[in-house]
Amino acid sequence: MPWQNRPDPKTExxxxxxxxxxxxxxxxxxxxxxxxxxxxxxxxxxxxxxxRPAREDGARVSAAASAFGFSRQSFYQAAAALDEGGLAALVPAKPGPRGAHKLTPDVVEHIRALLAADPSLRAADLAHAIAERFGRRVHPRSIERALKRSGQEPDRSTKRSR
Structure with a gap:
């Protein structure tokens, strides 16, 4: 196979x-x-x-999937992606979580309540409070981003409030 032994920057x-x-x-x-x-x-x-051949030439889905090294399920997923978003939809999504999955609406509401009671709380203080109440470790920067999205930002000064 010609592609196996070619040193090619295309792979990178x-x-x-x-x-x-x-x-x-x-x-x-x-x-x-x-x-x-x-x-x-x-x-x-x-x-x-x-x-393409299954759609244009009426080839069997199982034969098409097999010839390209995929399962029938992968064939149907690729076909649906093409229908929804064209060729660009065939590019795999970036791995990892999507959005602030730890900062659910109830957690953000708790943060707002804490800030309403004490506006001088820093993101690090809020992260500690979230860990105590919800058992979730959230990075202070994630809290700052979530509050910025909601139009409310914590005090980012370096002095600890106690």
Missing amino acids: ALRASRTLNPRPQDVTDEAFLSADFFDPRDLVQVKYEMV
């Missing part, structure tokens, strides 16, 4: 954009094995070419 570019196929060796589609244009390392291209 694909890795940086989160579009490097982790299993290019599983792609057995003839076009990817014989043509230089098709690159089994390019996850977006592989997923698009997996969905």
